[in-house]
Amino acid sequence: MSTLAPSPAGRVGAAVSRTAADGPSLSYWIGFALVVGALAASPVVLPEFWQRFATEILIWGLLAMSSDLLIGYTGMVSFGHSAFFGLGMYGAATALLWAPRGGALASMWNVTPKLWAAMAAGLVAAAIVAVFVAYFSTRLRDIYFSITTLVFSQIFYVIIFTWTDVTGGENGLTFRQPPFEIPGLLSVRFSRNGLHWFVLAVVAGSYLLLRRITQSPFGMVLQSIRENEGRTRAIGYHVERYKIVSVMLSGIFAGLAGVLYALQNKFAAPDFVLFLISGEAVIFNVMGGMGTLVGPVAGAAFFLLMKEVFSRVFYEYYLIPVGVIFMLMVVFMPQGLLGFWRRQLNH
């Protein structure tokens, strides 16, 4: 989205010299610690309803961050993130419901820590789908990329919806929440707070990882693809390969968000593969500010908060006012809520 970025060439160049030299500043880390600290304290101080709300914001925030890697950093608007998110959910659910009968496999499976197995399965499922989608969709640019990703997510939706034997069709899959396990050390059931802290740890870790990715030389190439694809290719970078890896990474993080959501709610349902989820991921990005990683999380929080407030006035039609606000933001505030921090957040 080249028109949205401030002074193309200078920004990328400046970022390269800065991160390579000294990494993020002290004030950045203080801010990061404060936010994580506040989020960690939130389940203790907030009433029960808002507790759950905070956990959801983190999960949807992770989905938003994953699509920011594509939208904000590589300049490709994906309308197909629901496929990765949904496959993460179904991967985790299938692993938790899987029970091999007899033999060495069963005895091995019985001692496998289920939580980690479910997360691994969800990530693998999302990654496989991401490779497939990335291979085809990255050959196309701009709106063609958007349409292709949208079509792929619809294909997976139809498959999941109609393949009733494996996916449970319209009813989806329900399962018991696995305990939190560290092999050989402990195994405890998730309390509500425990789940929140677990999600917070995963999301904060993913944020740091994504930040590292976007600030690495690899991330700089992605940003230069966003600013000027032709020139990046002319310099000698294999643009298609970078795009494929970018879609795959983005898909894996979206899958992780799906796994967390499945663990929180103890089900996987076809509704979460439907394109509306992809649309919401894009909304989070636009509202919060593309290309900042933190912005999309703020966008997710803003969207969910508006959903909460407006559904008290408009009931299930809350998307009317939210849609109008979204359109106004597209027209008048394309940099989003945290767009003005873009420079600071990317140092």
Place this chain on the structure above:
Amino acid sequence: MPFDQILVQIVNGLVNGMILALVASGLTLIFGIMDIVNFAHGDLFMLGAYMGTTVYLTTGNFWLALAGSVLGMAALGALLQVTALRPLVGRDPLTTILATFGLSLVIQNYALWQYGPVPRKLTEPVTGHFALFYVEYPWYRILIAVLSAAMIGALYLFMKYGKHGIWIRATTQDRVMAEAMGIPVPWVHTVVFAIGAAMAAASGVLFGPLVGINHAMGFDFTLKAFVVVVVGGMGNLAGSILASIFISLLESLASIWVSPAQAIIVSFVALILTLLFRPTGLFVPTPK
């Protein structure tokens, strides 16, 4: 596989293809002239159908419902273009996807709020049937195909010979030059969006009697119209009409063997193959 079943599905495919062509030609027109990927096009189709039911309830006449819905949606389309899309002219085409996506959410939920979740039905003006092999085929479906073809034909003639049609084509070719020649380009944009919305409304009303009208039916058509517009070559009117028929035939024939829900995948695969091997579109001459 019984031969007559294939023939019936071919007729079905042609009829569905003509409705889709009417939707897709509006989308093509809008994309070709304004570079706007109208995510809300299917929702204009859906809202047009609902508007038809409103007029039908008060007047009891199907043709009045068609005319009322077309005029109403043209006015609404012009209003939407001026308020929501005109500020985005000259920005990245991707921002127009975002804006029209927001529009789609608003329209869908407005329809749900206004008309409720229970599907509504329009009564067809022609109820006769004729024998087509083993089925009694309704004349109304044939009428839809003919009317759709007539409307697309009228659009073609207007674009080719009408003064304002020539303005539209000039704007497509070179926006800056058209403006320099005194063509009011911003208003051309508004009128084109209104025409697109009106065509979506017309197809919505015509399609109404075949299914229950509900607030979510637009999305399917948005998706199908996208597929068609890309397969036919973005911004190419004749290409998207041929592609509509091609895709609908594929889906109809596929639904002999698999469920209709799965038949959609066939058209998606056609889209992906087109994008990979002939991204300029199937039904356009190879660009030099």
